Amino acid sequence: MTAALIAKIEAFLEGRLSKDALHAQAELEGVTNIDEEIKWFQDSQVAIEAAGLRDQLQEALSQPEEKKGIIRQLGPLRTGFAIAASILLLVVVYWGMQSEQSTSLYATYEYVDPGLPVLMSQSDQHQLYDALSYYSEENYTVAAQKLRLLLEAGTKSDTISYYLGASLLYQGKPEEAVPPLTTLSEDSASPFHLRAQWLLVLAALKENQLAEAQQLLPIIVENQTHPFFEKAKQLQLELDKSE
Amino acid sequence: MVQQNNGNEAEAMDIFQEGIIALWTNISQGKFLLKDSAKLSTYLFAMCRNIWISKLRKQQKTQAIDGQLEANIPAEINEMEAQHEQIQELEQQFRKLGEACRQLLRLFYYKKASIREIAQEMSLTEKTAKNNKYRCMQNLRALYKTESQA
Numbered sequence: 001m002t003a004a005l006i007a008k009i010e011a012f013l014e015g016r017l018s019k020d021a022l023h024a025q026a027e028l029e030g031v032t033n034i035d036e037e038i039k040w041f042q043d044s045q046v047a048i049e050a051a052g053l054r055d056q057l058q059e060a061l062s063q064p065e066e067k068k069g070i071i072r073q074l075g076p077l078r079t080g081f082a083i084a085a086s087i088l089l090l091v092v093v094y095w096g097m098q099s100e101q102s103t104s105l106y107a108t109y110e111y112v113d114p115g116l117p118v119l120m121s122q123s124d125q126h127q128l129y130d131a132l133s134y135y136s137e138e139n140y141t142v143a144a145q146k147l148r149l150l151l152e153a154g155t156k157s158d159t160i161s162y163y164l165g166a167s168l169l170y171q172g173k174p175e176e177a178v179p180p181l182t183t184l185s186e187d188s189a190s191p192f193h194l195r196a197q198w199l200l201v202l203a204a205l206k207e208n209q210l211a212e213a214q215q216l217l218p219i220i221v222e223n224q225t226h227p228f229f230e231k232a233k234q235l236q237l238e239l240d241k242s243e
Numbered sequence: 244m245v246q247q248n249n250g251n252e253a254e255a256m257d258i259f260q261e262g263i264i265a266l267w268t269n270i271s272q273g274k275f276l277l278k279d280s281a282k283l284s285t286y287l288f289a290m291c292r293n294i295w296i297s298k299l300r301k302q303q304k305t306q307a308i309d310g311q312l313e314a315n316i317p318a319e320i321n322e323m324e325a326q327h328e329q330i331q332e333l334e335q336q337f338r339k340l341g342e343a344c345r346q347l348l349r350l351f352y353y354k355k356a357s358i359r360e361i362a363q364e365m366s367l368t369e370k371t372a373k374n375n376k377y378r379c380m381q382n383l384r385a386l387y388k389t390e391s392q393a
Contacts, residue, residue: 001384003377044383045352046271047333050264051345052353054334057260 001037005029009041015107105213106205109235111198111228113166128160135163140171158184162192166199174203194220198228201235214239250295258298262291265327289320297324336386344379351376 008025011017026034115136131146144167147160161180168177181203184196197220204213213235220232250258266287337345343365350356350364362372 001381003374006377006380040384040387041380043330043333044337044380044387046268047330047337048348048352049271050268050330051334051337052349053267054260054264057263 001031002029005031005037006041009038012038013042013045013104015104105210105235105238106202109205109231110202111195111231112170113163113195113199115163128155128157131160132163135167138170140167143167144171144173158187158190158192162190162196165196169199169203169206172206174206177203194226194228197226198232201228201232210239258291258295261294261327262287265290265294265324268327268330269323286320290323293320293324294327332390333387336390337383339386340379340382343375344382347372347375348379348383 005025008017008022012019012022022038023034026032026037031037115132127146127150131143131150134140134146135143144164147164147167150160151164162184165177165179165181165184168174169181178200181196181200184190184192185200187193190196197216201213201216201220204210204216217232217236217239220226220228221236223229226232266283337348340348347361347365350361351358356364358369358372358376361367361376362369365372367375
């Protein structure tokens with residue numbers, strides 16, 4: 001296995017490369033058992049991490065020789081502290097891993113809406129045009145500020161709600177993105193209704209709410225014409241597998 | 244539990260440590276999700292109990308196993324322990340690598356250091372650090388292949 005293929009496997013595991021692209025590289029190198037290689041690579045990473053964790057635990061649980069006299073008296077207390085510290089470490093690692101898993105899922109399934117092609121000459125809504133220009137330039141912070149001002153000024157439209165939700169999600173505020181997206185996802189007459197459903201799934205992944213994401217998927221998976229049907233089906237399988 | 248079943252304090256500590264690592268191994272592979280009503284400590288205890296039973300079996304001290312100890316071990320705990328054993332074998336192969344490789348891979352995968360940080364820490368150029376990382380992974384793979392063919 002070449003360094004290039006190892007790099008591709010790593011990129012795949014981190015959600016930066018699709019499985020198809022990885023298979024293409026493997027074929028190029030004549031590697032026929034790429035799935036086995038991925039599994040080996042994944043397990044090896046865990047083994048290296050386990051070795052690190054073991055060393056750290058041993059350090060935490062070992063008793064320094066020169067302090068043995070005092071430690072003998074404090075033995076049960078110290079053991080209790082060590083056990084508590086280890087459980088705390090495990091809890092921290094657990095939540096860390098959960099968060100890492102959902103971060104990687106978010107990266108794998110991320111969809112960035114490119115925005116609307118609004119021409120100023122064709123638009124009499126200059127403020128909306130202005131906000132969407134910032135959105136198209138991926139300046140989501142300013143776009144969200146401007147869209148929010150429009151909403152607060154009483155201009156109600158699905159376009160404003162949708163791009164406000166999307167801007168908030170892309171700038172890392174999934175919790176704030178949920179209310180405007182939820183309203184749209186429930187309105188089947190809205191042109192943004194299907195996209196809003198998928199962005200809500202992404203918001204749940206971003207928030208590390210895997211159970212919430214699972215609850216949001218059936219409505220997409222039941223609709224074979226949904227633009228995110230395939231992605232949703234794949235994600236559902238992945239989440240079911242990790243249960 | 245260990246001390247009540249033919250073990251001493253040091254062995255109890257070892258089993259506790261092994262239980263933590265086993266649980267972590269399964270968490271990191273996404274094979275364990277804490278159910279809403281369950282406590283992490285319950286799983287940890289069940290895992291430690293399983294590991295201790297396996298150890299006693301390997302030492303052929305089956306007569307020392309209290310019947311109560313073996314009762315009601317959930318299937319998922321057995322699966323998690325099997326997965327942990329596989330990772331343990333790989334961990335042993337990792338420990339057979341040279342010191343430099345172990346340090347580099349540990350920095351990258353455990354400490355999540357960047358190639359730049361590793362290069363600084365190990366007084367290497369970034370290019371060498373990157374090349375060494377791949378070389379070390381290839382060495383680890385070669386060790387695995389040799390061991391699995393033996």
